Amino acid sequence: MSTLSFRNIWVEYGDQIVLERINLEIASGTFLSIVGPSGAGKSTFLRLILGQEKPSQGTVLLDGKPFPAEPGPDRGIVFQRYSVFPHLTVLGNVLLGYEFAERRLTARLLGEPRRKAVEQSLALIEAVGLGPHRDKYPSALSGGMQQRLAIAQALAKRPRVLLLDEPFGALDPGTRAQMHALIKPLWRDLKMTIVMVTHDIKEAFGLATRLIALDRVRRDPQAPERFGARITYDLDLTRDGAVPVLGFIRAEAEARS
Amino acid sequence: MPRAMNVVPSRGSRIILALLPFLLIALVYVIGSAERRAANPDDKLLPPVSEMVATTKRLAAEPDRRSGEYVLWADTAASLQRLALGLGISALVGLVLGLAIGLLPVAGASFGTLVAVLSMIPPMAVLPILFIVFGLGELSKVVLIIIGVTPMLVRDLSLEVGSMPREQLIKAQTLGGSTWQVAIRVALPQIMPRLIKCMRLMIGPAFLFLISAEAIAADVGLGYRIFLVRRYLSMDVILPYVAWITLLAYLFDLALVFIGRRAFPWAYEQEARR
Structure with missing residues (x-):
């Protein structure tokens, strides 16, 4: 709930x-979608949540x-840009959420716990269609792929509320349609509340x-x-x-x- | 005929073009040296290359008659140890303070201005204080390098942390990261390439402080030797020493570039894409 x-x-x-x-x-x-002209407080509304x-x-x-x-961690977010960490690979980006939770001091997993977390991360990476790109750095990914990664990263924490701040605003129409096809089933399967700010009616x-x-x-x-x-x-x-x-x-x- | 700005040298000619100015300088030196020798066989100002080679051989391969040490290597080891200690401690302090000031608003508010003011103190002006406080031994030389290099590192690294997109820090928090975790897993790795760049730029100043301190009070070291033999106008020692110091600095620079590329491939990938 x-x-x-x-x-x-x-x-x-x-x-x-x-x-x-x-x-x-x-x-x-x-x-929930939030629309409105620029400066109407859409992003402010999101920042409140x-x-x-x-x-x-x-x-x-x-x-x-x-x-x-x-x-x-109960409220995940995907921004329009800068949502992924440039110094970590696709796998590292998703893994980080698990590492934060399980190792307070080092924030690094080793051995068996790491293998488990890697498995979970890979499932998420697979779910957003980034399987073949797991070892790439974000700079080698296209804008759409970076947004997929940002979504996978947010989902790793199983947030109760997922916030999307114009997540597809910088993507071309084809990629945007793919992202729509990706996010809707994820929302249905994971039973999250999603709040999305968008300019696209x-x-x-x-x-x-x-x-x-x-x-x-x-x-x-x-x-x-x-x-x-x-x-x-x-x-x-x-x-x-x-x-x-x-x-x-x-x-x-x-x-x- | 293409515009001059569009003429790009090939790989081979690039090497030749890079070597050409060096060869020209060497040529000018050899001619000048020969001219002066012809006019005055006792000229000390521009010793011929053969004389410099002989002196270098003596300094590098024969033990000193008084101390029994190989002078060039003893000097190099002493100087490099001071330099490594100075730069290493500076890097460590720079990272810790830079992270704290850049990431924690409270630390930024309390230390940001202090560091900005401290970085304006000319390090050479406090050298006498260092000699008085830390004595004439190794410590004062290392501390001079630290004082000269650290404030700039702290300022630059804290600015680098501050310029990280706010979105990233928020995202890290929504992934459950604590301040400490965000500092070591998100901020620290991202300022490491900047640290490498800063260190490259600070090699010059670090050598400057090292040689200044050695010139004033030391009994071994590259800077000490140069200033010692200056009294005898021994250009045949000074010139090879200067070349050796330059070569060392250049090698450090290359090594830092190499380390940066190997350790932080993502940063260079990003740069290549811009």
């Missing part, structure tokens, strides 16, 4: 209000409990089970930073046509099924 709750969230930087009055319940197992940023008001809860205000509708749009509702032409963005659309995409989520009834129903 991994229900994310946003209770009356405000994010402000000094005078600038980025997000205002965000109330949202994300049911466990949801694939990540714990990289604290709300000025309100609380974010994971399964009803607040979580520490720093990134942790088609991608947002194609992948997600729920979509929210962030935008500024009120505008003051003299002080454009005076009002923050709110959720302007909240659509349920599991039905034949997109249907607005009314209240949070639908989310609860989703959680029960």
